[in-house]
Amino acid sequence: MTEFDLIVPSTPDEAVAVLHAHPPEEVAVLAGGTDLLFDLDGGRLRARHVVSLRRLPWRTLDWNGATLTIGSTLPLRAIENDPDVRARLPGLYTAVRAVGSVALRHRATLGGNLGRASPASDLVPMLLALDAEVELVGPSGERTVPVDRFVEASRKTALRPSELIRAVRIPEARPSAYLWQRVRPFHDISHMAVAVAFSPAGARWRVAVAGFPPRPILVPAAEAALGPAHPSDPDLERAAESIVREAPIVADRRASEEYRRRLVRPLLTRAVRACGEELR
Amino acid sequence: MTAPAPPRCRVNGRSVDLGDVPPGERLLDTLRWRLALKGTKEGCRTGSCGACTVLVDGKSALSCLTLTREIEGSAVTTIEGAPDDPEGARVRAAFEAVGALQCGYCTPGFVMALAGLLKERGRGGSFDELLEDLGGNLCRCTGYAAIVRAAASLRTEEAEP
Known part of the structure; x- marks a missing residue:
């Protein structure tokens, strides 16, 4: 070192x-x-x-109506322990618990996960599906950037020199789910993951896939295929097909491209159905 | 301006001066080599095995991924301090009762991780959650059956009035 x-x-x-x-x-x-x-x-x-950043006043979690703002240095464990997160953003709860172990989550933070922009992040796909925004502070003031524009590539973000992540804002509570495939169920890295959320305000689905480089991505074609609120089985099938067809899924040392594409359908189907139970 | 007080933390109740600790030193190395507390084990040194788990302010932490200087002002409890910690003592007794160890290398980490869970949740949480929450601790002997039995016994004791 x-x-x-x-x-x-x-x-x-x-x-x-x-x-x-x-x-x-x-x-x-x-x-x-x-x-x-x-x-x-x-x-x-x-x-x-x-x-x-340990002395900065950013270890916060604030609900303002349906909007949740999480300070960048709040340990992840505090997010999963918030009963409202579990009830109102179940996908975020699951995604946070997919990161490392309890002891790791006592130190790891949302700001760190975004700022480090690991291609294997379990949080970025869920934040994409929740339309989260990143609040930044820097020498020339403050700005807000959607997660989709903030995470640019593997280990690359839109952070400018001397800028810091202050908080992450999630605009609304959403029925949501995060599902992954890995070797070990806990404390492992996802080979393939699907994050889905239904926006009540927009009456539309958001779908992100992850687990492969260079970064987690939203798949608009799948969102369109799912339609409003309750997708039929053919809708689900078309959504899965659009991901398999359009998402730039690649192989790396963890899994082959074919294996990852095969995982899309079961992960997406189960994730959407998990949300469906909440929508009812 | 007065000179700032030297940085300190507490380890098992004892005050430790961090003034000489280099910025890059890990809590694991401070405990084992500076303070000669060899109960905390080094397994993978990458946060993957949980053998180095200690409590920092009552919460489980991976001492291999913690900079000692970053826990200035905090209270650390290691396996050596477990007998004097209410939850640590209970977990230790539960492990002894069912013989929840084989080679023993992972035991300090498991005991401290469970003590932290007891402090945080008490009787709460389902059995599945308990297994999930222990997922960060590996036993290379695969002696999980007895470890889970010990952990489950703590939960049951608490859950039954």
Whole structure:
């Protein structure tokens, strides 16, 4: 591991100023550290300065009507332990519990998961299906970016130099589900995953697939095929076919392309049916 | 301006000065090599096996993925401190009662992970959730049957008035 110094700013302004004061390639931002420390250990990241966000007031979870705003440094475990998340955003509850183990989720954060942009993220697909937005703060003020535009590619985000993720905003409570296929049920990486959510306001489905590089993606053709609220079996079949046909599913060392495409139909069908029970 | 107080944390009730700890040092190494608390085990060092699990402020944490300097001001409980911790003591007794270990290497991690779950949930949660929540701890001897029996006994004791 390369040597670094640990900087612990007390306010968001101070944190942004610290980032601004150093060349971007010399600085790493530390939230929970459960992913970052691998890259520091492996030498893939040669940060001379590590900026810890632990003193910032971003360990928050706020419901405002049907809108949920989650602070970027809140441990994931606090999200799954919120009874309203479990009841009103069941897909998010399941996706959070799909990340690592309890002990890992006591430190890992939503901001870290987004900022690190792992192609294997279990949270990004669910956030896509929930139309979540990322609130950013930086030297030139604040801005909000949809998750779909924030996560650009494997390990690549729309974060500008000296910008930080302050929070993630989920616009409405949605019947939702997250299903995955892996070797071990818990504390493993998904080979293939499907996130679905039904927007009551928009009367439409959102469908994201994940588990393969370079990043989780929404599949509009599948959303259109599912139609309004209660899809029929042929609707489901057409939605699955559109994913198999159109999604840029590829092979990597974890699974073949064919295996992943075969998993689409059962995962999608079960996920949509799980939401259907809630819609009733 | 007065000089800032040196960073400290508590380990099993004892105050520890973190002033000399390098920024990159892991809690696992601080415990084992700086404080000679060898009960906490190093398994994979990548957060995959749970052998290094300790409690930080009562919550389970992977000490191999925790920078010691990041837990400044916190209270750490390791397997050595389990007898003095109410939940730690209960888990230990449950493991002893059913002989829930083979080689013992994963045991400190399992005990601390379960102590953390008991603190957080008490009697709550289903049996399936208990299994899910123990999914981060691996036993290389595959001695899971007795470990699950011990864990389930804690749950039942609490659930029955």
